[in-house]
Amino acid sequence: MKFRSLRRQVAIAAGAGLLLTACAAPDSDAPIADALPWNEIEQQAQGQTVSLWMYGGDEQGNAYVDDVLTPAAADAGVTLRRVPVEDTTDAVNRILSERQAGVTDGEVDLVWVNGANFGTGKQAGAWLCGWTQNLPNMQYTDPADPLLSNDFGTPVDDCESPWHKAQFTLVYNAAAVPNPPTTFDGVLDWAQANPGRFTYPAPPDFTGSVFVREALVNESGGVDEVPAQFDQDSYDRLAPALFDRLNALAPSLWREGETYPQSSSELNDLYAGGQVDMTMTYGPATLTQLVADGTYPPETRVLTLDEGTVGNASFLAIPSTSGKSAAAQVVANIALSPEQQLAKSQPEVWGQFTALDITRLTPEEQAQFEQLPSSPVVPSYEVISANAHPELSAEWVTPLDEGWRRSVLAGQ
Structure with missing residues (x-):
């Protein structure tokens, strides 16, 4: 079978940066932030510039940071500089290179990160830890929320601050798919019955990778049949059926x-x-605006699956090589404020699901969230996250991505 072409794709940006109490030595021990009173951190932050590295391909996300978050940071005495990146790994590699060189005032101060990149960086001591529990606005999050305490199976351990929640979602054009499938297996069957009308991004694209992991769960008989923590025996047992199914789908x-x-x-x-x-x-919360501005067809709808899909959260992390950790903490705290979380939830702003526990807000703030406009495109988070399951551990990602390239892309 001839090889199928593949170009390396965009992933979403990861990152980190903060106050160091230990030198950024080239070992795996994560530096721990100084336990300073918050008012001292705010004082240290005055006049500092924070370089936020984040995926540059999300126009709404870029506009939110430039037009909403950056002015709020300026009001707090911090200059926020957005640095667009195409691949999270580039940010992580920059941080690790600086760490190896003993840099303590590197180019990255804050990064939008989650998943395998967070896990890889944590193992290598790339992130400053022990700081997020001190953010005043953490009081509005639920400490028992598993999406905020574990990131792709890696304990967060106060090494990254929640930014928003996400839910892997399939989207369809109801005008072309009047009777949509209701299960993941049904989606694959529909694709085979409608040649040329479906595809997915090639791993290691972030979204393409999660599609392959959802297919693994489906082919294995459900999320309970796939160990959350990777082991080679489980991979060897479960992966062949996955790749057989995706190879059958490919034509x-x-x-x-x-x-x-x-x-x-x-x-x-x-x-x-x-x-x-x-x-x-x-x-999926961004779909409302994509339909409203004419980018997507008006009949665009979310495909809710009976068995649910994977849910996770996005975070902001501070590299252990940042010399602006005080200002980075201030920005992360502002990003977690009820005001910023509400603004970011507005469909015309960014339309992201809040990381806050709404019940912890004041009655007035709760009412503002409840008054967010309903969408004809996107159900509520409660509906869209029904039967959601957690991400597999980050250690699953690379073997599945590489297995896909060998067994599906190359047709071996």
């Missing part, structure tokens, strides 16, 4: 599976242009 995909979108953005463009009838996203 029915867009361009007969001879090529795959290199990124989730490219898949979204295919959907917006009517070349496929489904797309997929970790940020």
Whole structure:
């Protein structure tokens, strides 16, 4: 079977940075932030510039940071500089290189991160830890929320601050799919019955990787049949059926599976242009604005699956090589405030699901969240996250991505 072409795709940016109490030595021990009173951290932050490294391909996310978060940081005496990146790994590698070189005032001060990149960085001591529990606005989060305490199976351990929640979601054009499937297996069956109208991003794209993990759960008989923590025996037992299913699917995909979108953005463009009838996203709350501004068809709808899909959270982390950790903490705290979380939840701003526990807010703040406009496109978070299951550990990601390239992309 001939090789299918693949271009390396965009992932979402990861990152980190904060106050050091230990030198950024090239070992795996994570530096711990100084336990300073919050008013002292605010004083240290005055006049500092924070470089926030984040995925540059999300126009709404970029606009939110530039137009809403940055002015709020300026009001607190901090200059926020957004640095767009294409691949989270680039940010992590920069931090690790600086750490190896003993840099204590590096180029990265704060990063939008989660998943395997957080786990890899934590193992290598890339992140400053022991700071998020001191953020005043952490009081509005639920300490028992598993999405905020574990990131792809890696304990957060006060090494990153919650930013918003996400839910892996399939999206379809109801005009082209009048009777949508209601299970993941049904989606694959629909794709085979409608050749050329479905595809998914090629791993290691962040969204393409989660699609493959959802397919693994499906082919294995459900989330309870896949160990959350990776082990080679489980991979060897479960992966063959997964790749057999995806190989059987390939000839029915867009361009007969001879090529795959290199990124989730490219898949979204295919959907917006009517070349496929489904797309997929970790940020379904953004769909409302994409329909309102005409980017997506007006009949765009969320495909809720009976068995649920994977849910997670996005975080802000501070590298152990940052010399602006005080200001980075101030920015992370502002980003977690009820005001910023409400603004970011507005569909026309960014439309992200809040990381806050609404019941911990004042009655007035609760009312503001409750008054967010309902969407004809996106159900409530409670509906869209029904039967959600947690991410597999980060250690699953690379073996599955590499297995997909060998067994599906190369057709071996």
